[in-house]
Every structure is written in C-alpha cells, then in structure tokens.
Amino acid sequence: MSKLLIENVSRTFPGVRGGAPTRALEPVSITVGDNDFVTILGPSGCGKSTLLRMVAGLDIPTTGQILLDRQPVADPGPDRGMVFQSYTLFPWLTVAENVAFGLREKGVPAAERGRIAGEWLDRVGLTAFAEHYPKQLSGGMQQRTAIARALANEPAILLLDEPFGALDNQTRALMQELLLGIWERERKTVLFVTHDIEEAIFLASRVVVMTARPGRIKSEVTVDLPHPRHYTLKTSPEFSRLKAQLTEDIRSEAVLAANR
C-alpha cells in the first residue's frame, strides 16, 4: 500500500531582480510504500532538499501534488516529522523538553509527555542528558535528540534532510546504525535525503537517484539486503556491487553539477 504519493511535483523559483526563473526541480513522481525506507540520492543543488521540504509542507510545489494517506499536503503538520541538516533543537529547552515539544503542542498532559520523552531518550541513548541544554551536546547527540523529537510525535512519515551531513565519519556510521535499528523495530515510513552513496544504500530498501539541477529522477534501485543490517554489510560483495552501480549513476551527474 502506498503511504506517500508524489505526483509530477516540480518547483521553479521566481527570478531575482528580473532574472530568469530557476528551475530547481523538474516534475518527479515517487511512491513510498507503507513502512518503506526510501533514500533520495543526488548531487548538491539537485533539488532533493526542495522536494523534501515540499513533502513537509514548508515549500509549495509549482506543479503537481503530494498525497499522504490519500490526503493532499498543503501545510506543515505533525503527521510529517522532519529532521533537518542544521541543528534545530530549541536552545532554551532542555533535551527532554525538546523531545516533548510536539506533544506539548498537541496538548498531551505533562506527566504523559515526560513518560514518552523518557522512552525516546532511552531509545537514542540520551537518558543521562535529559536535563542538559542543547549547547552542552555534541553534534551527534543533538541529531539523536532531533530524531527522538520527531518520532515522539508519532508522525505518519519521517523526513530526514541530510541529518548526518555535518557529522564526522565515525559518528555518522554510528548514527546510521542507530536510525536503522529504530526503523527495524518501529517500521516507520521514512524518506531520507542524502548525497552519500554508502549511506543511501545501507539505510534504504529503495534508492532514488536524481540528476544534477534541474533535478529529475535518473534511476531507482531496489536494495535487497536482509535485515537486521550490520555495519559489516558495507564490505560485502552485494553492497559493493550496488555501490559501484550508483557511483556510476551519480558520477556523471556530479561532473555536470561541478562544470556548471
């Protein structure tokens, strides 16, 4: 069953000071099934973040429509949880209060909020930091909190916009395993944007490869690797084969993007 339907969605930004309008995204159609983990892989500036922002309702498609559970998406809402590339924890709230933010907006009573936030902090391994402020946390911890904050709200779909892009390699690998572990347990529907090929394969059940700007869908690759996935998977022959294939796909696009 399809959870999220992206139908012929494109985005053109109006020209600045009479300049030509920028075509950020050509019409794309993507179907995300229930409990699916789809990664969108593309070079920088291909419009993949724009696409995700439109799913979140933070940007409006120029053409096409987006349906979540058959309902058209018009505004941002708690049914689409989002984790941003930048650190977006509220600096004036403690880690636990951050995780409970969405619940508070929903009107969940304080005791219940505390219980749910506690559970999620436990799942991302941050129980000891519940009363800390975000500035006291490392980048990886902040993104773990952001994931917990989005999931505590029980969204229908989780959107992640290069959430580990600013982290160092080791931390990034650990974060991927953590996120995958949560997905394997919760089976949330996830749409994950990245420019990292390994990350795209390791996490996904399906990788959507996009072209350089204006972005189109170049190819779709199903990742048939078994779950639960262990980090050693990244050195397996099957993984290497997929990686070689996607590297080929994305390389020509990266060359295009770099020469423009």
Added chain:
Amino acid sequence: MKPLAPISNAARVALGILFFVLFFAAWGYATLGGYVSKTFLADPLTMVEEGWLLLSKHGFLADIAITIWRVVGGFVLAAIVAVPLGILMGAYKPIEAFFEPFVSFSRYLPASAFIPLLILWAGIGEMQKLLVIVIGSFFQVVLMVAISVGSVRRDLVEAALTLGARDRGILLRVLIPAAAPDIAEILRLVLGWAWTYVIVAELIGSSSGIGHMIIDSQALLATGQIIFGIIVIGVIGLISDFLFKAANHRLFPWSFP
C-alpha cells in the same frame, strides 16, 4: 601581545583599576599642581569633600532617589507597551508595515527637543520627566525588539511547524523565548540611554534630582559638585548594568557560553 589571546581574571581586574588610578593621578597632577585654574576644574580632593557635604548636609541622597525613581518609572512605562508592540511587529508583517514607518521616523525625534513642549503640556512636575524618558526610549525599544523577533532563526520556526505548532504556539513558544535574551539586552542598553534623558530633563526645568543639583552648582561655580554628580550617575549606571547582566544570566542560562 598576541591578538585575541586571553588574560587571567586577576590581570583583567588589575588593568581595569590601573586606568582609574592613572586617571585620578593625572587629574590630581593637573589641578593640585596648579596647571588648571580652580575656577574651571576642582581637584579630586575638593570633589570628594564637596560630595560628602552634598550627601551629609544638602540632602543629595533624596535627589539621587528621585532621579532613579524617574528613570525606572519612565523606562518601565515605555517598556510595558514597547516590548509587546515590538514582538507583534516582529512576528506579524502587516502590523510591522503599519507601524514601522512611523516608529522609524519618531525614533529620530530627539527627546530633549520635546522638553519645552512637554513643559507646556504637563508642567514641570513628575509627569513631564517621565514623558521625556518615555519618548526617548519607547521607539528605540519597539524597533529593536521588532528586529530581534523578526530575525529568529527560520529553521527553528520550521522545526516547530513540522512538530505541529500552530500560529499561537510559534509566537508564544518559539519566537518569544528565542528572542527573550536579545530583548533583555535591548532593555539594558536603552536603560543606559534613559539616564541621559532624565538628566537633560532635570537640567531644564526641575527643582530636584541630580540634574537640578548640577545646574545649581554651575551657578555657584562649584565644579567639584558637578563632577561628583556626574560620577554618581556613572556609578549608578554601572550598578544597574551589573544587576541587569546578572538577571539575564539567571533568566537565560542557555544563551550564555
């Protein structure tokens, strides 16, 4: 000295005190050494002596109290209206479009130039002093608060939206807490300016206050008293600044490194 290299706390305090010592030494040298006429500039010792006389014999403490009351009263009156208006202007663009041109214009009207008008309207009583301060600080606070609320990180607002916050939630639980430390800083800054306005108001039409004492002393050529008055203003400013900073640190621990 290396650029931006930190120094120890002890060195910082010692250097800060050293400046005052040198300042008073130079002042004492110029006046006590007879290089500057006593008519124009009293020496430090005379200043302290006249200051003590002011406090003990001439009820200068009452003047200080009334000046502080005026500043705080006028400033609180201005802030009670200016802060909410600034927040609304920063958050809602139509409200900003409505008020901003007028407020920007009014900001450049010098408060001191209103004093003759205010004397006509409100006499030379307390109301006139308060109004000078209100006019001097209100528009500044409104504009600066509007800018600080309007420049709250957009991605924090977007994060709140994806967590289900609606208009009210964005205003009350994102924009206001995010801008709160800035707003406190703005109030601290403008309170400093309010001190200038109150003294000017007291210089022109008043029968009490630090400014009144200073203008009286001018008639008597008591430069020691004038300087003592100015130093008292500086010390009170320093204390209020310190209190404000301490309060900000307590209220917003998350915004300080």
